[in-house]
Amino acid sequence: MRSNDVKSGGTSLLSSLLRGGVERFYPRSPTVVWLPATLVAGAMVLPLVYLVLRAQSADSGLWDILVRFRTLEILGRSTMLVAAVTGATVAIAVPIAWLTVRTDIPLRRFWSVTTALPLVIPSYIGAFTLIAALAPRGIIQQLLESVFGIERLPDIHGFWGATLALSFLSFPYVLLPVRAAIRGLDPGMEESARGLGYSPWGVFHRVTLPQLRPAIVAGALLVALYTLSDFGAVSLLRYETFTWAIYLQYESVFDRSVSAGLSLILVALALGILLFDALTRGQSRYVSGGAGGTRPLRVMRLGPWRWPALIFCGAVVLTSLGGPMSVLIYWVVRGVSAGESLSSLWGVAGNSLYVSALASVACIAAALPVAILAVRYPSRFATLIERVSYLGFALPGVVVALALVFFGANYVSPVYQTLGLLVLAYMILFLPPALGAIRAQLLQVDPRMEEAARGLGLSPLRAFISVTFPLIRGGMLAGAALVFLITMKELPATLILGPIGFETLATKVWGASEAAFFAEAAFPALLLILLSSVPMALLVLSDRGSDTVLLRAKK
Secondary structure, three states: OHHHHHHHHHHHHHHHHHHHHHHHHOOOOOHHHHHHHHHHHHHHHHHHHHHHHHHHHOOHHHHHHHOOHHHHHHHHHHHHHHHHHHHHHHHHHHHHHHHHHHEOOOOHHHHHHHOOHHHHOOHHHHHHHHHHHHOOOOHHHHHHHHHHOOOOOOOOOOHHHHHHHHHHHHOHHHHHHHHHHHHOOOHHHHHHHHHOOOOHHHHHHHHHHHHHHHHHHHHHHHHHHHHHHOOHHHHHOOOOOHHHHHHHHHHHOOOOHHHHHHHHHHHHHHHHHHHHHHHHHOOOOOOOOOOHHHOOOOOEOOHHHHHHHHHHHHHHHHHHHHHHHHHHHHHHHHHHHOOOOOOOHHHHHHHHHHHHHHHHHHHHHHHHHHHHHHHHOOOHHHHHHHHHHOHHHHOOHHHHHHHHHHHHHHOOHHHOOOHHHHHHHHHHHHHHHHHHHHHHHHHOOOHHHHHHHHHOOOOHHHHHHHHHHHHHHHHHHHHHHHHHHHHHHOOHHHHHHOOOOOOOHHHHHHHHHHOOOHHHHHHHHHHHHHHHHHHHHHHHHOOOHHHHHHHHHHO
8 A cells, every 4th residue: 555655656746747847848828829929930940941951852962062162262251241341330330329329429419310320221222322323434433534534443343342331331230239238328337437547548448348348249240140141232242142142043043952052051150150149248247236327427528529520420421321312312313304214113112011011010910929928928938939039030031032932832832922921031031120129018017917907807818908918019019110121121032032023112123223224223222211211210219219129129
């Protein structure tokens, strides 16, 4: 009898331990939450599954191609471009962030807004305007020829052109988080350092800069991944990186195995950047020791340095914003005066608005259950689902598009070359901004408010809709606006997955730019920038500001 008791007790204990382990990994959560969150995570891993299966099915010749000198050369070129653009954006963004937050630079509010606006200009439009201005027979060359007799400028195509275009359009990715970090600094630490006799430069170098390092690294990580996944600028400027090589391979060769192999290298490079960031970040903590961060920061007087600071900010805004807009307006005027028809663009603009709105709704709908599972039902399972949902952040659009072409053509042919498959690609690529914005907002809602509503007789779903949903609506709208902005600019996924005859402003600009029809490309490019400025304006004018929104979206 005692033996049976021991056996039953041991069995009960073992069952309890197993049940406890399962519940820690996968706690009780409503099916309406964990099931859609799991489906979202499955969609996010779809591109990686495709790449692995495709590469495994290839013959041995694929591996010979992947290790040949040409592939290593493309790897080196991609790495060199990432390093150059990342370094340049940090050098541009950190001084501007400091000047527009901590100094008495004239027109400080104006510089704060205009230095963030290059974010709405796609890289391929920046490359197009750079070619139109500086290429042989471009605007500047014609002007110099008429005044000084200069007949030819140095070729802008290649590494330096790609670096220039990407640097001056992507530095806001560093600027916004650094500016937000500066606003959150504790002034008491700087005051203590000055009391110890440090010079202003010594205070900045020893006290302020270490506190800004996480924001700088976070912004630099965004720029590195953005540069690695860029397709438009490197294509137009003829600088061969992995994205352009993959697209050319996809367009020119029937066998997609080589494209899959090159895509695997590109994904490995992106994951390597993320791993490097995680290892270098380590266990450092950057927190203030008191409540001084709530006091206003001391504004530094520039004195005679205000004029060099003005020239620096003016040069950056002129190069990144004024130059592209001026070139576009010039070619729009030339095109209209030459009889260029603009009526056909309104349908293309409608396509861009429509598909971007669909992508925003899809991303918010997919991000909501993942955010609820991660915040309200924390576990190892929820953490795994959330981490997997950020995979799209490291996947270039061309890679996601190739994966969905394969699965669409082979397994779900009814949706192949439909808007549904294109919107799925957008959801995979742009879920992280929506998820970050909703998750950050949900963390600020006290769960006891929902518990109180359930105590009054409401079901969990009704309690969420009545209490929590109104409180996180701002984060949902911010995430939707950010997804809308990014989708308007997306090029490679739209080129590959767009239905036959479906054209957006992005594909219209790229096609005309490829053929060097500058007047034909200028008006859709200008229209794309103006339409993209609407969600950007909503983010800037929101009560929390664009800096906070971007930080939430990218965490």
